[in-house]
Amino acid sequence: MFRRAQTLRAQVIPTRVQYSYIKTSVNYLKKEKRINMKIYTVMDKKRYSNKKYIQKLRDCNQVRNLIFYNKTGYTFLKQKRNPSLSEGVMTDIFREVFFSNFDFANKEENFLINNMFVEVTILHPILKKELTCSGKVNDYLLN
Numbered sequence: 001m002f003r004r005a006q007t008l009r010a011q012v013i014p015t016r017v018q019y020s021y022i023k024t025s026v027n028y029l030k031k032e033k034r035i036n037m038k039i040y041t042v043m044d045k046k047r048y049s050n051k052k053y054i055q056k057l058r059d060c061n062q063v064r065n066l067i068f069y070n071k072t073g074y075t076f077l078k079q080k081r082n083p084s085l086s087e088g089v090m091t092d093i094f095r096e097v098f099f100s101n102f103d104f105a106n107k108e109e110n111f112l113i114n115n116m117f118v119e120v121t122i123l124h125p126i127l128k129k130e131l132t133c134s135g136k137v138n139d140y141l142l143n
Helices: 004-008 057-069 087-098 106-114
Strands: 019-029 034-043 116-123 130-136
Touching (some): 057 130
């Protein structure tokens, strides 16, 4: 996951929000039997000091999608949600990428996927506004 966070670094030709800082943490909550992953990002200060842009829910979803699925999940030009990255597709990709080196039974994989939660926080460095959204790692849309 940590190497995949590098996909959020600045692009030569920007096609999504540009980030200058990404931090991730993973915690296991024993009582709730769930895994909480937190992703904290800061939008690029140089780029967004002169652009009037406020974070949107789709930015949270794109951060999660790029880190876990290596896809934005949105169309290139209009930034509309692309249904080709559905919950089923996300679950399949997650299994393929993260569980391929383990010998988990299907039941164990399902338990892990259903109990992995992600929280994405995006900070606007100029306006000092935060946007946070969260949900299961394979939810179609984070809230």
